[in-house]
Amino acid sequence: MATQPLTESEARALAERVLDLSQADEARVNLRSSRETNTRFANNQITTSGDVSDATLTVRSVFGRRTGTATTNRFDDASLRRAVETSERLARLSPEDPEYMGQLGPQAYPAAAEPWFESTAALSDEQRAAAARLITETARSRGLVATGFIPTRAASEAVATSAGLFAYTRRTSVALTTTVRTPDGRGSGWAGTNVFNWQDLDVRALAGRAADKAESSRGARPVEPGRWTVILEPTAVGSFVGFLMGALSARSADEGRSAFARPGGTRLGERLLDERVTIYSDPADPALSAEPFNSEGLPNRRMVWFERGALRSLQYDRYWAERQGVGPTGFADAYAMSGGAASVEEMIASTERGLLVTRFWYMRSVDQRSILYTGLTRDGTFLVERGRVVGPVQNLRWNESPLNVLANIEMLGVPQPVLRSEAGETGAAALMPALKVRGFRFTSVSDAV
Amino acid sequence: MDRRDFLLTSAALGAGLTVGCTPDTGRREGRGLPTADPAIRDLMMHALDAARAAGAHYADVRVSVNRSQSVSTREERVQQVSDSETMGLGVRALADGAWGFAATADLTRDAVAEAARQAARQARANRAGLLAPVELAPAPAVPDGRWRAAARIDPFTIPIEEKVALLLDANRAALAVTHVRFVTSAMSFLRLDKSFASTEGTFTHQVLFRSNPRLTATAVASDGSDFQSRESTIVQPKGLGWEHVLDADLVGNAPGWAEDAARKLSARPVDPGVYDLVLLPSHLWLTIHESIAHPTELDRIMGYEANYAGTSFIWPLEEYLGRFRYGPEIMNIQAERSSPGSLSAAGWDDEGVAPSEYHIVRDGVLWDLQTTRELVRYMRPWYEQSGQPIASHGQSYAASWSEVQFHRMPNINLLPHPDRDVSLDELVGGVERGIMIEGDGSFSIDQQRYNAQFGGQVFHEIRDGRVVGMLKDVAYQMRTPDFWNSMDLIGGPSTYFMGGAFNDGKGQPSQLNAVSHSCVPARFRNVNVINTGRS
Numbered sequence: 016m017a018t019q020p021l022t023e024s025e026a027r028a029l030a031e032r033v034l035d036l037s038q039a040d041e042a043r044v045n046l047r048s049s050r051e052t053n054t055r056f057a058n059n060q061i062t063t064s065g066d067v068s069d070a071t072l073t074v075r076s077v078f079g080r081r082t083g084t085a086t087t088n089r090f091d092d093a094s095l096r097r098a099v100e101t102s103e104r105l106a107r108l109s110p111e112d113p114e115y116m117g118q119l120g121p122q123a124y125p126a127a128a129e130p131w132f133e134s135t136a137a138l139s140d141e142q143r144a145a146a147a148r149l150i151t152e153t154a155r156s157r158g159l160v161a162t163g164f165i166p167t168r169a170a171s172e173a174v175a176t177s178a179g180l181f182a183y184t185r186r187t188s189v190a191l192t193t194t195v196r197t198p199d200g201r202g203s204g205w206a207g208t209n210v211f212n213w214q215d216l217d218v219r220a221l222a223g224r225a226a227d228k229a230e231s232s233r234g235a236r237p238v239e240p241g242r243w244t245v246i247l248e249p250t251a252v253g254s255f256v257g258f259l260m261g262a263l264s265a266r267s268a269d270e271g272r273s274a275f276a277r278p279g280g281t282r283l284g285e286r287l288l289d290e291r292v293t294i295y296s297d298p299a300d301p302a303l304s305a306e307p308f309n310s311e312g313l314p315n316r317r318m319v320w321f322e323r324g325a326l327r328s329l330q331y332d333r334y335w336a337e338r339q340g341v342g343p344t345g346f347a348d349a350y351a352m353s354g355g356a357a358s359v360e361e362m363i364a365s366t367e368r369g370l371l372v373t374r375f376w377y378m379r380s381v382d383q384r385s386i387l388y389t390g391l392t393r394d395g396t397f398l399v400e401r402g403r404v405v406g407p408v409q410n411l412r413w414n415e416s417p418l419n420v421l422a423n424i425e426m427l428g429v430p431q432p433v434l435r436s437e438a439g440e441t442g443a444a445a446l447m448p449a450l451k452v453r454g455f456r457f458t459s460v461s462d463a464v
Numbered sequence: 465m466d467r468r469d470f471l472l473t474s475a476a477l478g479a480g481l482t483v484g485c486t487p488d489t490g491r492r493e494g495r496g497l498p499t500a501d502p503a504i505r506d507l508m509m510h511a512l513d514a515a516r517a518a519g520a521h522y523a524d525v526r527v528s529v530n531r532s533q534s535v536s537t538r539e540e541r542v543q544q545v546s547d548s549e550t551m552g553l554g555v556r557a558l559a560d561g562a563w564g565f566a567a568t569a570d571l572t573r574d575a576v577a578e579a580a581r582q583a584a585r586q587a588r589a590n591r592a593g594l595l596a597p598v599e600l601a602p603a604p605a606v607p608d609g610r611w612r613a614a615a616r617i618d619p620f621t622i623p624i625e626e627k628v629a630l631l632l633d634a635n636r637a638a639l640a641v642t643h644v645r646f647v648t649s650a651m652s653f654l655r656l657d658k659s660f661a662s663t664e665g666t667f668t669h670q671v672l673f674r675s676n677p678r679l680t681a682t683a684v685a686s687d688g689s690d691f692q693s694r695e696s697t698i699v700q701p702k703g704l705g706w707e708h709v710l711d712a713d714l715v716g717n718a719p720g721w722a723e724d725a726a727r728k729l730s731a732r733p734v735d736p737g738v739y740d741l742v743l744l745p746s747h748l749w750l751t752i753h754e755s756i757a758h759p760t761e762l763d764r765i766m767g768y769e770a771n772y773a774g775t776s777f778i779w780p781l782e783e784y785l786g787r788f789r790y791g792p793e794i795m796n797i798q799a800e801r802s803s804p805g806s807l808s809a810a811g812w813d814d815e816g817v818a819p820s821e822y823h824i825v826r827d828g829v830l831w832d833l834q835t836t837r838e839l840v841r842y843m844r845p846w847y848e849q850s851g852q853p854i855a856s857h858g859q860s861y862a863a864s865w866s867e868v869q870f871h872r873m874p875n876i877n878l879l880p881h882p883d884r885d886v887s888l889d890e891l892v893g894g895v896e897r898g899i900m901i902e903g904d905g906s907f908s909i910d911q912q913r914y915n916a917q918f919g920g921q922v923f924h925e926i927r928d929g930r931v932v933g934m935l936k937d938v939a940y941q942m943r944t945p946d947f948w949n950s951m952d953l954i955g956g957p958s959t960y961f962m963g964g965a966f967n968d969g970k971g972q973p974s975q976l977n978a979v980s981h982s983c984v985p986a987r988f989r990n991v992n993v994i995n996t997g998r999s
Binding site: 051053054055057058059060061062063064065066067068069070071073082083084085086087088089101102105106108109110112113114139140141143144145148151152160162163164166192193194196200203205270271272276277278279376377378379380381382383384387389390391393410412414437438439440458459460461462463464 | 542545546549562563567586645688774866870911917939943994
């Protein structure tokens with residue numbers, strides 16, 4: 016097997032081999048390949064690391080409107096033939112799919128620079144270990160305990176169809192998260208980010224930030240749950256925008272089972288959020304570097320989902336778009352929210368009484384009708400009084416909806432890249448501002464540090 | 465195509481498979497499984513040799529073939545039929561007390577030797593700044609271990625038409641109910657064929673099965689003002705084969721689930737407040753998972769997972785082991801990996817240790833924790849004090865060849881009432897104002913496992929010892945130690961039920977574990993209930 020990820024010419028050759036084997040009316044090949052490395056640390060030392068190479072090929076075979084898929088990670092002739100035959104057999108045995116839309120022919124994709132950086136792809140075990148050590152030594156020198164995770168990913172994706180489509184993209188990404196705790200377990204601070212280029216990662220700054228938060232969060236006191244003015248750091252804002260983005264299915268709205276449904280129609284065009292909120296995807300924006308196509312090979316394009324607070328578009332796949340007489344929207348994996356000019360310090364200075372939130376944890380949907388979620392604050396929650404941070408508070412559980420949070424905005428910060436994965440994994444980009452929001456609903460206090 | 469052709473193809477998908485016939489079912493299935501193949505075993509030994517030659521003091525190697533299949537439908541339509549098989553080798557090397565791990569899908573001698581050297585190189589890079597070198601507790605070598613899950617019928621031998629027809633029949637049955645406009649159903653299957661070998665002379669080969677049939681019905685109010693769903697939570701994922709799908713009877717049960725969804729439209733929104741709760745096993749297994757199984761993971765307690773999964777309220781150990789009252793005396797929490805049909809069942813864990821069956825909570829008091837060979841050293845003071853050996857309970861697990869093994873929970877069970885066969889009627893009969901909750905719903909808990917919020921599928925209002933109707937928009941909030949100590953009565957042996965999770969995430973990179981939690985219904989006094997509805 017070649018070194019992962021597959022290059023464009025390797026992917027094209029492999030896809031052609033599979034399409035040549037196909038006996039079906041139509042076929043599609045999806046190739047995903049990656050080399051992923053990681054280093055973990057806990058209790059101020061490295062605990063594990065990893066280096067994993069893999070590639071999978073999925074073939075979808077179609078007879079009329081009957082489809083089946085098979086996946087393999089073995090690319091010898093016999094394994095490829097077995098995968099093709101299995102998908103064809105499954106397709107023949109499946110009932111007709113009335114919603115089948117046919118395979119796409121060649122498409123035009125947005126011109127955008129590939130987010131590929133050798134500094135990330137070639138990052139060595141020693142470099143990751145040195146970064147981990149920089150954080151653990153920072154913590155140790157201050158009498159603190161560091162835990163963290165540094166994953167890298169160099170990956171490519173390709174789609175090819177029997178109708179002549181071929182698309183290929185590749186990217187690198189690296190994330191770094193660290194949770195620094197006080198040895199008595201009474202304080203905990205977090206910092207983390209996700210970037211394409213290792214050289215954009217300021218390890219020392221992240222270590223310092225998490226350590227500062229750990230020290231200043233020691234000895235938290237409880238505050239009463241209820242409605243609070245909150246200052247949400249960009250990572251916390253990203254969570255709420257993510258809930259909103261997950262609820263944009265046009266079909267669910269048209270079928271009456273979505274927060275964006277109303278009796279007899281959808282809420283398209285209604286102003287649902289603060290008028291300073293615009294949320295968009297744009298594969299041509301290098302700061303986002305969204306994937307240029309989806310698994311069908313359909314181009315992702317610039318989409319404005321919310322514009323000055325109004326719902327501008329829902330997400331249409333090819334079938335639903337045709338049925339509703341609109342164009343398919345694609346759904347770029349990266350997105351951004353507009354911001355303002357306020358710094359977190361200015362938000363604090365303008366606040367009579369409120370809470371400053373670093374990030375959220377264990378967020379789960381409670382009610383799809385209102386996009387209600389629950390979750391908790393974690394690793395740095397502070398009380399703000401009369402324009403300054405006066406001390407740490409115990410973590411709180413909330414039950415809230417982005418439809419409230421993004422409608423009740425008082426101030427917006429400058430958008431910046433945030434980590435979207437709760438698990439600290441690398442992933443698609445998101446640009447999010449810090450926000451000051453009124454009336455955020457906390458429902459109970461947690462003892463957890 | 466006839467049935468026989470399908471079976472042959474299906475079974476022959478794995479490299480090197482031959483077709484045989486299992487005597488107990490009479491059904492054909494893949495045999496002479498690839499990871500038990502002598503050539504694969506040679507390859508594993510070659511990787512171990514390469515790791516040793518590169519400076520590893522200990523190494524282990526795993527090869528697995530992960531075969532999965534899923535069929536999903538909505539209403540009258542099949543959404544997806546897919547089949548996947550992936551295979552590879554992962555090697556873990558320990559050098560001077562530091563770990564390294566590398567994995568490759570390339571099963572040539574050169575590639576696996578390079579992966580082994582790579583693991584050893586990582587271990588050397590990771591030694592810098594080591595404060596406490598890894599030490600593995602002794603474990604007896606298993607020269608040739610073989611284990612196979614209790615599955616009776618290999619789900620991969622069942623024709624796809626049969627699977628599709630069953631799901632579409634179930635959908636039709638649900639859609640026949642008034643107000644039910646949408647239904648999704650699916651079944652997914654996994655066969656995990658894996659071998660393990662270590663430099664200590666252990667070799668094991670195991671075959672695991674998992675099956676997960678399910679259905680969700682959604683009802684929409686005539687005026688479009690509300691929609692409500694009901695999931696088939698009485699059907700739980702199991703470490704079984706096709707027989708589990710037959711037992712689940714999706715077609716027969718679908719109308720009842722659909723009626724629940726429709727009834728939820730007109731159910732009364734709950735008034736927030738303090739209620740007694742009767743939690744049925746189809747719900748309670750998840751509360752056990754979150755508030756007992758996770759906080760008793762030793763890696764979490766010792767800070768290894770602080771950056772993601774979190775730590776635990778159980779810390780420091782000496783203040784909790786043998787002292788902490790988790791709940792009343794009738795509360796016994798068991799850990800095991802042996803229950804037939806359970807998701808965690810295995811002959812050996814992923815470092816070659818035969819799992820033990822033991823009590824984590826005994827008569828209401830915290831007595832033991834979950835352990836691996838690396839972690840059990842933290843238990844030394846307590847084990848010496850309580851006269852137990854310093855040995856792993858067998859909780860090492862990796863989801864696949866491409867992921868490093870680490871501490872994952874075994875099946876964690878709430879055992880039945882120790883003295884008598886308490887019935888559900890008796891539990892309900894003792895409630896003046898309360899709610900009986902069926903099925904798991906929304907769930908969330910903090911990173912030390914204190915503060916949790918749980919929803920459910922169906923909420924039955926209890927008044928004066930009787931179920932009087934249905935409520936909706938119910939979730940309860942709790943603090944773990946208070947909650948379990950508010951439990952005053954639990955069901956007896958005849959009410960014991962196995963629930964479970966197919967996709968329990970933990971670790972960085974995040975890995976999925978499948979685990980069962982058997983339990984009985986239980987009654988909790990004075991729990992805080994909130995209304996999650998729109999109002």
